[in-house]
Amino acid sequence: MPPRAALEAVPSRTAPPGTGVEEVSSVLSRVAEALFWMGRYVERADDTARLLDAFLHRMVEDPWTDEVAACRSLLGVLGLEPYASDAPTVDATVRRVALDADSPSSIAGALLLARENARGVREVVSSELWECLNATRHDLLGSDASPELLGPGDFLARVRERAALFCGLADATLSRDEGWRFLVLGRSLERADMTARLLSVLVSGTGPLPDRTTLLRAAGAEESFLRTYGGAAGTERAVEFLVLDRLFPRSVLHALSTAEECLVALAPVAAERTGVADRARRPIGRLRTRLEYADVSTVGHELPVLLADLGAACSQATDALARRYFTDAPLAPWEGR
Amino acid sequence: MADIFDTYRPAQAWDEMFSAPGVPRAPYSAVFAALQRLGATDLRHRADQVARLFTDRGVTFAFAGGEQPFPLDQIPRVLAAREWDEITRGVAQRIRALEAFLADVYGRGRVLDDGVVPRALVLTSPHFHRAAAGIEPPGGVRVHVGGIDLVRDEEGRFRVLEDNVRIPSGVSYVIENRRAGTRLFPGIFAEQRVRAVDAYPERLLAALRATAPEGVTDPTAVVLTPGRYNAAYFEHTLLARLMGIPLVEGRDLECRGNRVYMRTTRGRRPVHVIYRRVDDDFLDPLHFRGDSLLGTPGLLNAARAGNVTLANAVGNGVADDKLLYTYVPELIRYYLAEEPVLHNVETYRLDGPERVAWVLEHANELVLKPVDGSGGKGIVIGPHADDATLATLRAAVAADPRGWIAQRPVALSTAPTLIGDRLEPRHLDLRPFAVNDGTDIWLLPGGLTRVALPEGQLVVNSSQGGGSKDTWVLSDEDGPAVPAPRPTALVPAARAVRDHQPSPFGADAGADAAQQ
Numbered sequence: 001m002p003p004r005a006a007l008e009a010v011p012s013r014t015a016p017p018g019t020g021v022e023e024v025s026s027v028l029s030r031v032a033e034a035l036f037w038m039g040r041y042v043e044r045a046d047d048t049a050r051l052l053d054a055f056l057h058r059m060v061e062d063p064w065t066d067e068v069a070a071c072r073s074l075l076g077v078l079g080l081e082p083y084a085s086d087a088p089t090v091d092a093t094v095r096r097v098a099l100d101a102d103s104p105s106s107i108a109g110a111l112l113l114a115r116e117n118a119r120g121v122r123e124v125v126s127s128e129l130w131e132c133l134n135a136t137r138h139d140l141l142g143s144d145a146s147p148e149l150l151g152p153g154d155f156l157a158r159v160r161e162r163a164a165l166f167c168g169l170a171d172a173t174l175s176r177d178e179g180w181r182f183l184v185l186g187r188s189l190e191r192a193d194m195t196a197r198l199l200s201v202l203v204s205g206t207g208p209l210p211d212r213t214t215l216l217r218a219a220g221a222e223e224s225f226l227r228t229y230g231g232a233a234g235t236e237r238a239v240e241f242l243v244l245d246r247l248f249p250r251s252v253l254h255a256l257s258t259a260e261e262c263l264v265a266l267a268p269v270a271a272e273r274t275g276v277a278d279r280a281r282r283p284i285g286r287l288r289t290r291l292e293y294a295d296v297s298t299v300g301h302e303l304p305v306l307l308a309d310l311g312a313a314c315s316q317a318t319d320a321l322a323r324r325y326f327t328d329a330p331l332a333p334w335e336g337r
Numbered sequence: 338m339a340d341i342f343d344t345y346r347p348a349q350a351w352d353e354m355f356s357a358p359g360v361p362r363a364p365y366s367a368v369f370a371a372l373q374r375l376g377a378t379d380l381r382h383r384a385d386q387v388a389r390l391f392t393d394r395g396v397t398f399a400f401a402g403g404e405q406p407f408p409l410d411q412i413p414r415v416l417a418a419r420e421w422d423e424i425t426r427g428v429a430q431r432i433r434a435l436e437a438f439l440a441d442v443y444g445r446g447r448v449l450d451d452g453v454v455p456r457a458l459v460l461t462s463p464h465f466h467r468a469a470a471g472i473e474p475p476g477g478v479r480v481h482v483g484g485i486d487l488v489r490d491e492e493g494r495f496r497v498l499e500d501n502v503r504i505p506s507g508v509s510y511v512i513e514n515r516r517a518g519t520r521l522f523p524g525i526f527a528e529q530r531v532r533a534v535d536a537y538p539e540r541l542l543a544a545l546r547a548t549a550p551e552g553v554t555d556p557t558a559v560v561l562t563p564g565r566y567n568a569a570y571f572e573h574t575l576l577a578r579l580m581g582i583p584l585v586e587g588r589d590l591e592c593r594g595n596r597v598y599m600r601t602t603r604g605r606r607p608v609h610v611i612y613r614r615v616d617d618d619f620l621d622p623l624h625f626r627g628d629s630l631l632g633t634p635g636l637l638n639a640a641r642a643g644n645v646t647l648a649n650a651v652g653n654g655v656a657d658d659k660l661l662y663t664y665v666p667e668l669i670r671y672y673l674a675e676e677p678v679l680h681n682v683e684t685y686r687l688d689g690p691e692r693v694a695w696v697l698e699h700a701n702e703l704v705l706k707p708v709d710g711s712g713g714k715g716i717v718i719g720p721h722a723d724d725a726t727l728a729t730l731r732a733a734v735a736a737d738p739r740g741w742i743a744q745r746p747v748a749l750s751t752a753p754t755l756i757g758d759r760l761e762p763r764h765l766d767l768r769p770f771a772v773n774d775g776t777d778i779w780l781l782p783g784g785l786t787r788v789a790l791p792e793g794q795l796v797v798n799s800s801q802g803g804g805s806k807d808t809w810v811l812s813d814e815d816g817p818a819v820p821a822p823r824p825t826a827l828v829p830a831a832r833a834v835r836d837h838q839p840s841p842f843g844a845d846a847g848a849d850a851a852q853q
Contacts, residue, residue, distance in 0.1 A: 026603035028589050119395070120565050123577035123584040127394070135393045178602060266602070325602045 025177045031124050032182045033326035034117040038125075039186030041114035042133075045107045046163035047194035047219075048078065049156040052097050052107070054218035056152060058210065059090055065208055076204065077197045078105050094152050101141065107159055108141050114166075126173035129166065136162045181262040185321075188259035189284075189314050195219055195242055195252050196310040202239065203304040212238045224248050236300050243299060243306070244291055252310065256288040259317070266325075280320035283313035340373045341380065341760055345753055348762040351493045353414060353752040364417040364811055371525045372412065377758040380411050384755055387411070387517050396513045397571055408804035409514050410754050411521065414765065414786040421782065421810045424495060424769055427679030428485045429778040430669060432771050435502055435656045437672035439479045442655060443470050453671050454664050461739055462661070463709055464503075464654020466617060468624045472641050472650070476548035476775030479650035481612070482508075482541065483771045484785075487679070489750035496682045496747070498766060500657040500665070503649060504614050507785040508537060508770050509572035510805050512579075515783075518807040531809040532782035537770070538579035540781075544774035545580075545610045548646050556609035559583045559599065561590070563615050563631045573614050587615065592635025595642035610646040611636070617651050659708040659742050660686060683745040687738035696743045697731050704744045704795075705730060718795055720746055749795055752806070754788055764789045765806065766797045783808035 027035075055074050059065060071088040075081070080096055080103065082088040088096075100106040104113055115133040122130050140158060150158070167187075174180050198218055201210055212235045216222040225233075225241050225248075245251040263281040276282050287310060299306070347355055354365045361369040372380075391397065391406035416424075441448045442459050449456045459465050484505025486498040515534050519526050542558065549556035562573035564586050577584035589599050590608065598605035613620060619629040621636040639645040655661065663684050666677045685703075687693045696703065700719050707715040717730045734741050751762035769784035786806040787797040797803050 026601040026606065028583060028585060029600045029602055030586065030589055031583075032602045116565075121584075122395070122574035123560075127578070130395065131393050134395050138392055327600075 027124065027177070027179045027182070029326050031121045031179060033322070034121045035124070035179050035182040036186040036321065036326075038114050038117040038121075038133075039183040040190040041104070041110040041117070042163050042166050043187045043190040044105075044194065045110040045114070045159055047191065047198075048097060048105075048107050048110070049159040049163070050220050051077070051194075051198060051218045052094065053153070053156045054210075054214045056090075056094070056156075057217065058214045070208055073201055073204070073208070077201055079197075080105050098152065098155065107156075111136055111141060111159070111162075124179055126169065128173055129169045132162065132166050132169055178266065181265050182325075185259055185262040185266075188255045188262065189317060191250060192252050192255040192259065192310060193314045195250065195255070196307045196314075199239060199242060199303065200307050202235075203307065211235070215239075215242070219250055221248060221250055239303065240296060240299055243303075244294060244296065253288065253291045256284055256291065260284050260288055263317075278320075278324075280317045280324060283316040283320075287313045341375065341377050342369070342373065342753070345760045346762070348748075348751045350748040350762070350764065351489050351491055351750040352762060353489070353750050353765070354412075355753075364415040367525060367529050368413060368415060371522065371528075377755075377760075380755050381758055383411055383521050384409075387521065390517055390520075391513070394513070395571060396510070407510055407513075408790065409510075409517060410788055410804050410806045412753055412755065412760070413518065413807045413809050414752055414767075415809045415811065416783075418811055418813045420495075423678060424487065424767075425780045427495070427497075427677070428483075428487075428769050428771050428780055430673065430675060430678050431485055431497065431500065431665060432480055432483045432502075432773060432778050434665060434669040434672050435483070435500060436478070436480055436773070438661075438668050439502075439650070439653060439656050440477065441672075443472065443652060448668070448671065451671075453667055454661070458658075458660055458664075459655060462655045462658045464617065464652065464658060466624075466652040466655075468637055469650065469652030473643075474548070474640075474650050475550050475643070475646050478544075478548045478648075478773050478775045479653055480656075480771075480773055481544055481548065481648035483773070484768045485771065487767045487769065488682070488747055489767075490682075490747050493750070495679055495767075497662075497665075497679050498682060499659060499662060501768075502653045502657045504616065505768070505770065506569045506572055506614070507768055507787075508781065509569075509575040511770070511781065511783060511785050511808070512537065512575065514805060514807040529809065530812045532812050534781055534783050537772075537781045538576060540772045540774075540779050541576070541612070542580040542582065544772050544779075545612055545646070545648055547774040547776075548648065549609045550643050550646055553609045557582075557607060558610035558612060559585045559590075559608050561585055561587070561611050561613040561615055563587075563619065567614070569614065576612070587630065587632045590633040590636075592633060592639050595635070595639045595644055597633070597636065597639050597645045608645065610648060612648045617654065620647075620651065654709070659706055660739070663742065682747055685743040687734065687741055687743065693735070693738045697734060700727055700731055700734070700743075702746070704746045705734060706742050706744065707740055708742060709740075716796055718746060721793075721795075746795070749797070752788070754790070754804075754806075756790070756792075761792070763792070764795055764797060767808065782810040 051074070055070070059067065059070065067090060068087045071090060071093040072082065074093060075088065075096065078097060082093070082096070096103075096106065098107045101108045101112055103109040111133070115137050118125055118130050118133045140155070140162065170180075170183060174183070198215070202215075210218070213222060215235065216225050216238050219242055221238075221242060225238060228241070228245075228248075229237050241248065241251065243252045246253060248254060260281060263278060263284065267278050267281070269277070276285060294302075342359065345355075345358070347358060354361055354369070356362050387409050388406050391409070397406055438448060438454075442465070448454050449459060480502045482505060484501040484507065486501065487495045488498045490496055511534055545558045546556055549558075558580070559582055560573055560577040560580070562570060562584055564570065567573070574584055583599065585599055585608075591598055591600065591605070593605075597608045597611070599608050615631050618625045619631040621632050621634060622629045623634045624637045625632075636645065636647065637651060640647045640651070662681065663686050666681060669675055669677045685692060685696060687696055696705075700717075701722070703719045705717045705719065717726060719727070722730070749764040749766060751764055753760040754763040756763070765786050765788045767784055767786050770781045772779045772781070786808045788804045788806055789795065789797045790804050
């Protein structure tokens with residue numbers, strides 16, 4: 001054992017004394033979980049707004065579209081059941097996708113859940129970030145009438161603005177600590193999942209196939225794509241772009257790479273000689289490498305399998321995260337006398 | 338010139354702002370001058386702005402199932418330096434006496450042996466917890482944060498209405514009110530020497546760290562909240578954020594081997610000081626309510642083992658029992674050998690059959706308070722009560738005299754308050770906050786002024802339709818203005834040259850192109 005003086009000479013922490021911060025920053029499990037889901041729900045609201053906006057454009061621009069089938073297809077992509085009626089109308093579908101406050105898959109529901117999560121961790125996130133989500137609730141969802149007054153186009157534009165504000169504030173005001181990584185991780189997984197859902201329209205075989213523009217617009221990728229490949233490129237190129245592009249931040253590959261970076265930073269491993277022990281990282285990393293080294297010409301063929309695997313990988317990773325990081329006390333009542 | 342004060346008629350009480358109609362008291366002269374320039378609609382507009390600001394910032398309290406912004410009245414309450422000095426001495430004295438009393442009843446019990454306070458009073462108090470007996474808190478501090486409610490009587494003297502040494506709340510509104518106030522009236526703050534309130538979180542954290550268990554050199558402190566559904570949740574988050582310490586819920590903590598840990602993404606981390614905002618009854622299901630999901634089993638044992646500091650300590654409620662309140666002046670003489678700086682409101686104990694009979698007979702002229710009520714619950718103002726209420730009250734008092742005290746109704750002081758588009762007198766009180774670090778008792782300059790918004794209402798509480806006012810303590814005329822101006826050395830020398838994009842947008846070439 002080294003002499004005591006030697007022990008004391010070694011600074012035991014890198015953070016300034018008095019802050020209670022240890023060498024490796026850590027957050028409460030409950031807080032990590034809230035940040036992860038906050039990231040997911042804001043991204044979900046954003047992506048869903050883009051998707052719904054593209055869908056509405058299509059319905060307006062192309063009056064020959066089979067309305068009922070298109071509505072079913074959209075609801076199916078988002079994992080929503082249509083309302084009781086057999087033939088969903090555009091109006092009912094918009095209501096369901098945008099305003100259903102009780103469904104975590106709708107825009108309103110996702111924003112409310114993001115806000116509730118933020119509310120539980122107000123002391124951790126910056127107050128601007130909390131105010132952004134809190135004001136969103138009051139402005140956008142405060143009274144039932146407001147989205148209807150705004151009209152869907154305006155409402156969806158504001159949702160995207162709010163999501164952008166959230167991301168900008170997170171970027172500008174949060175420390176790049178562990179909590180930040182959970183936020184970005186949630187956002188990236190949701191983004192990969194939403195792009196996969198969007199593309200699943202192409203392989204599901206139900207409903208009218210979206211054209212290239214609708215597909216790209218729904219992923220917020222239209223302009224980026226046109227600048228990269230020009231207007232002559234077809235739907236197959238668009239799929240390739242949405243799945244494999246290394247530079248576009250909303251592509252599946254980009255989202256998975258970001259998620260993997262977060263997971264590596266959360267559980268740094270000095271030297272694992274074989275394998276990866278992190279169960280959350282394994283499915284993500286596997287899929288990322290698969291996309292990284294994919295034969296571009298066959299991606300179209302393999303799309304059905306790929307999308308199924310992608311959905312599975314996202315939920316496996318989420319489960320593993322919950323088990324590893326988010327466990328807290330079981331909520332069973334304490335049996336006292 | 339007509340101004341908003343023209344129609345203001347002071348009520349039958351001490352008016353904080355005016356000594357006579359149209360004649361402001363000295364501390365208010367600057368506020369009076371500034372407000373005269375504003376119209377009522379102007380004030381209304383600002384009030385709406387504040388409500389909006391508070392809603393966005395989430396400065397709310399839970400009310401009737403929703404989140405309500407806490408109403409902030411625009412017109413500040415101003416206290417002169419001399420008045421504040423008296424309050425500071427009086428509150429600190431009271432806290433010292435209550436600390437001594439708590440140490441005594443959970444220790445040797447001298448005060449009971451000497452008959453200063455009847456043993457029965459302590460033993461029948463629902464907040465006297467035997468489980469806390471024998472625990473010696475680090476630094477000897479049990480009241481880390483105390484809130485002493487003061488009112489001003491008809492002659493303008495401050496009197497103590499009640500003591501809160503369990504988990505007094507409201508300090509977040511002091512901080513937020515000031516933030517809103519400086520935004521709305523930047524001019525007045527520049528002219529006035531108003532003492533700042535932003536040192537509170539720093540002071541509280543220092544006190545929490547100073548009272549950490551012995552031998553812990555760099556303690557980890559946390560704020561323990563019952564959760565987001567608690568009425569004061571906003572305050573818990575604000576304090577945690579401003580102190581820069583984790584906000585935990587009961588389920589985030591666990592006790593092992595009489596030590597407390599919090600669950601993090603990197604496993605368990607030790608916790609040394611818990612600023613808990615969970616009531617005694619819910620704090621530790623091992624000792625108190627077994628069905629509580631808000632607390633953590635084992636906290637009290639960890640505190641007894643000296644491994645964790647609970648702030649405030651368990652069992653403090655015995656000192657803010659309203660029946661004990663009647664003994665506080667004697668406690669001050671007994672423990673401190675001093676005369677009380679601040680007096681109680683005249684109060685009658687119901688400690689004999691004759692006294693009970695007298696109180697029952699005069700119930701319509703007295704204020705009757707349940708001894709362990711908080712938030713204004715159960716208080717009956719005799720002169721305002723109807724016959725049915727009085728009959729119910731008499732029955733309740735006769736059945737349980739230990740459960741009640743009677744007080745002379747004090748016409749609480751009033752201050753001009755914006756009601757609709759007019760200024761009207763409304764009753765108010767003052768809750769100064771004291772922080773005890775074991776060597777010194779510090780008062781947050783100002784405290785929370787609560788206003789009863791309904792006309793004539795004497796119970797001032799947010800759960801009873803109350804609002805609040807920013808509370809200004811003026812510093813001495815000769816003293817430095819606070820906040821002090823920053824030393825110039827901290828201001829970086831201005832750089833004369835800024836970076837610019839060279840020839841923006843190819844200015845020359847573009848101009849030519851446009852000509853074609």
